[in-house]
Every structure is written in C-alpha cells, then in structure tokens.
Amino acid sequence: MTTLPAGREAAFLMLVLSRIPGLGPARINAIISRFGGSPDLLHAGADDFQRITGIGEQLSGEIAGFLRQPEKRRAAEQEAIGQFEALERCNARLVTILDPGYPSLLKEIYDPPPVLFIRGSLPNPEQPSIAVVGTRKASAYGKQASMEISGELALRGVLVVSGLAYGIDSAAHEAALRAGGKTVAVLAGGVDDIYTDPRGRLWPKIIEQGALVSEEWFGSEMLPAKFPKRNRIISGMTQGTLVVESDLKGGALITASYALEQNREVFAVPGSIYSGNSRGTNRLIQTGQAKAVLSVDDILEELPAPPIDTVKQQQEPAIVRAELSREENELMRFIGEEPVHLDTLALRSGLDISVLLVLLFELELKKTVRQLPGQFFQKTRRHP
CATH class of the missing domain: 1.10.10.10 (Winged helix-like DNA-binding domain superfamily/Winged helix DNA-binding domain)
Known part of the structure; x- marks a missing residue:
C-alpha cells in the first residue's frame, strides 16, 4: 500500500474514495463517518459498507471489489499522492470535513464536499456572509448594483462569496477587494486553473484578502455538470444569497434554489420589467421566494452583527485615502x-x-x- 501522508490520512482516504465510481460527497461522508480516518476502511469488506446508510448491496460490493483490486487501488492512491504534491507547488492546502477549519455553514447542507482545495485563507467563521450571483452578460445597471452592494457589504464586515464568473460575480469580488474587505471565490474547476481570470486581474488579490475554493482536483477537466455542484457550495457557505441579475433560467437561479433548499435567506435586486436580465430576479420577488433589495440595509437587517474586528465602516480603507x-x-x-x-x-x-x-x-x-x-x-x- 502507498504510504499515507503524515497527519493527512483522512484526506488521503477521501481522495482515494472519490476515485470509486458511484461514490459522491454524501456517500463518502457517510463512509468516513463510519470509519473515521482509519486506513482500516481500505481493507473493509462488502458487509461493512452495506451497513452504512445509503449504500446498498450492489454498491457495497463494487466498493469492496475496487479496493481489493491492486491495480485500481494503487492507481487511485498514486493519483491522491499527486494531489498532495500539486498542493505544495501551488502553495495551497486541503481541508476536510473533519478539520476544524472547514466552513461551519457548509457542513450543514445535505451533501457537503468531503474535501476542499484552498488557496488563501478562509475568514473568521463568525463573520456574516452573503453570496452575490448573477448573469455573465450583466448590464451596466447590474454591474453597478453588484459593485455598490458588495462594496458596502464588505465595508460593513460581511464576507462576499461568489463564483468569479464574468459579469455580476467579478463585479462583486472586485468591489469587495476595493473596499478592503474579505471575499471568497468558489470555482467550478481546480484552484490551479482560474480560466475566467487568465491574466490575474482579480484572483491574486482574492488570495491575499480571502480565498479561492474548490472541491475539484488539480488538473480536472472543466465539465458543464460541475457548475451546479459549485453553486451548492456558494450558497452553502453563506447565510444568504443575493441574485442581482438573472433571466428565468441560469446558474444564479440554481444557486438561489439551493439556498432555499438549505434554509438560507434569498435576496434579489428588482429590475426593469422590459429587461430579460431581470425576469428571474423579479419572479423571485413576485413569488415570495426572495426579499427585494433596494439598499444594503435590506440585507444587513437579516444578518447577525459581524465581529468588531471585521467591521470596516469606521475605518478608512486604502482606496479612500x-x-x-x-x-x-x-x-x-x-x-x-x-x-x-x-x-x-x-x-x-x-x-x-x-x-x-x-x-x-x-x-x-x-x-x-x-x-x-x-x-x-x-x-x-x-x-x-
């Protein structure tokens, strides 16, 4: 068996498990909950896995069969070791759901990622947080609203979380950075390939004032199915989601639906009845799924007060001077x-x-x- 990285046994095992077909986040978390970080699970039999809720007879046999096949298991172990080597090269780290530094709000959702790849530093878990999402094809109105609200949230000590996509997301990150606040970008690909910001206009600053976060491996292929997975993390990490601009379909509304499922607050910026970019946000408000946001105070009154040391309102950020x-x-x-x-x-x-x-x-x-x-x-x- 491949030598496990010292002190990283649980993370190593989670990475190996993720190579087994049919195992998603919820099932991996269930297995880890049963075995902990013990390497004994690599030698478990089908009966052991079948006792775990959500893993039936067929899948338990497939898991045990995978682990009993030397070539398959060795390949999975070597791939996992490769991820630890990539972490060192990128000055990144791996946080598992068993670690104290794992985002506490994210643990509460149905299928939290077993591991998170992180470049930068996650903020104080007591800091209030809001996801700001919207269309990639943002209008001038949408960008202005995203920047003004996100900048003011950051000044008031609220963590701004988004997906570093073009349009509304990038505007939110940029405004939080300019205000001297904290921001986290959750990526649909690995944290080694920031494809929406190839020139590094924002992501190096995000690492300095927050973090890049993903559940995807280094070097992983970008696939459409990974974006909804990413969206559940954006809403899951935060106390509420603000949709600035969105049509009736799109990733921003998927994020809002996850937030509703996760029993989190949902907010929306109303827009023109003649704008396709506002049809989704106006529908959220019309159906009572989201609170209309006319100013940042409409959001702040739904959040707990931030710790004193995170509040920027009484300080002059560098850009002010x-x-x-x-x-x-x-x-x-x-x-x-x-x-x-x-x-x-x-x-x-x-x-x-x-x-x-x-x-x-x-x-x-x-x-x-x-x-x-x-x-x-x-x-x-x-x-x-």
Whole structure:
C-alpha cells in the first residue's frame, strides 16, 4: 500500500474514495463517518459498507471489489499522492470535513464536499456572509448594483462569496477587494486553473484578502455538470444569497434554489420589467421566494452583527485615502454641489455609461461623490 501522508490520512482516504465510481460527497461522508480516518476502511469488506446508510448491496460490493483490486487501488492512491504534491507547488492546502477549519455553514447542507482545495485563507467563521450571483452578460445597471452592494457589504464586515464568473460575480469580488474587505471565490474547476481570470486581474488579490475554493482536483477537466455542484457550495457557505441579475433560467437561479433548499435567506435586486436580465430576479420577488433589495440595509437587517474586528465602516480603507486619477479628476469637472443625472454626466463627459459607472463607483469609495435616488450624483464636502 502507498504510504499515507503524515497527519493527512483522512484526506488521503477521501481522495482515494472519490476515485470509486458511484461514490459522491454524501456517500463518502457517510463512509468516513463510519470509519473515521482509519486506513482500516481500505481493507473493509462488502458487509461493512452495506451497513452504512445509503449504500446498498450492489454498491457495497463494487466498493469492496475496487479496493481489493491492486491495480485500481494503487492507481487511485498514486493519483491522491499527486494531489498532495500539486498542493505544495501551488502553495495551497486541503481541508476536510473533519478539520476544524472547514466552513461551519457548509457542513450543514445535505451533501457537503468531503474535501476542499484552498488557496488563501478562509475568514473568521463568525463573520456574516452573503453570496452575490448573477448573469455573465450583466448590464451596466447590474454591474453597478453588484459593485455598490458588495462594496458596502464588505465595508460593513460581511464576507462576499461568489463564483468569479464574468459579469455580476467579478463585479462583486472586485468591489469587495476595493473596499478592503474579505471575499471568497468558489470555482467550478481546480484552484490551479482560474480560466475566467487568465491574466490575474482579480484572483491574486482574492488570495491575499480571502480565498479561492474548490472541491475539484488539480488538473480536472472543466465539465458543464460541475457548475451546479459549485453553486451548492456558494450558497452553502453563506447565510444568504443575493441574485442581482438573472433571466428565468441560469446558474444564479440554481444557486438561489439551493439556498432555499438549505434554509438560507434569498435576496434579489428588482429590475426593469422590459429587461430579460431581470425576469428571474423579479419572479423571485413576485413569488415570495426572495426579499427585494433596494439598499444594503435590506440585507444587513437579516444578518447577525459581524465581529468588531471585521467591521470596516469606521475605518478608512486604502482606496479612500488614494489620490484621484486623471480620469476621475476630469469627471469631477462636471459634478458640483447640485445633483446631476447620470445621463447628463454621460453627455457632458462623452464617456460610455459602463465606463462612467465604474469611475463614479471609484469616486464613491473615495468619499468624493455620493449617489442620490434616481441616478443623481453630487460632490461631497470632502472634495474641494
């Protein structure tokens, strides 16, 4: 038998079990609950496995048969050892469901991942957390809502969790990072291949201020079926899920459905009745499945208070103290003491709405501009 990594016996066994056809997270967890981290399970017979709830006669025989075949078991053990070697190369770690550092909320769902591959550091388990999800084809309105709400959540000491997909997800991570808060990206592939951010615009910063998390092995193939699996982790790690923009079908609504199954809060940002991107969010609100979010306070009032040391509201994050960029100074020429509408700013500045919204969000974080209802903006007293 392959030598087990010192102190990592349970993790090694879980990885070996995951190579056996027919064993998913729930069954692996049941086996580990029965045997613990003891290597004795590698020598267990069909009768031993059949006594475990959820494993019938046929599957128990297949498990025992797999473990009795030297070539199959040796191959599984070598693959598991290869994962530990990859962990070292990527400065990552493996957390099992038996470890104290495993996310406590995630343990409560029906089929929590037996192991999590992590790059970075998971935050304080007492820190309130919200998943922010939405369409990859986000509108300017959706990106603005995602960034404003996520940034304010981070400032208030709330962990922002998302999937690092294009659109709403990336906007949520970026806003949390800019606000100096914590954010976790749950990936559908391995944490060694961040395919949605190949140039490293966000993921290195996420590792510094949070973590990349996945249940998928290093080098694993990206398959469509892995995205719903990923979504159950996003909702399972958090106390609530906010859907910013989604049509009637899509990954964001799958995440919301998982949150409902997991007895977690669901929130949705309402949108135009003429926008396909808002049909899913408006339906969630209409059917009473989600609470409408008009401001960050609509979310915060449903969450426990964060620990004092995670609250950023009374602190000035680094971005607040930063000087204005040339583009921001140019834009400030068109913003005065009197409120000015977003459309007017676009006409005066000649900027595309999507570019303008990003600049305005930066200025809000720097406490230079404030937004008023109806997409009006005005200069704050901080700015001369």
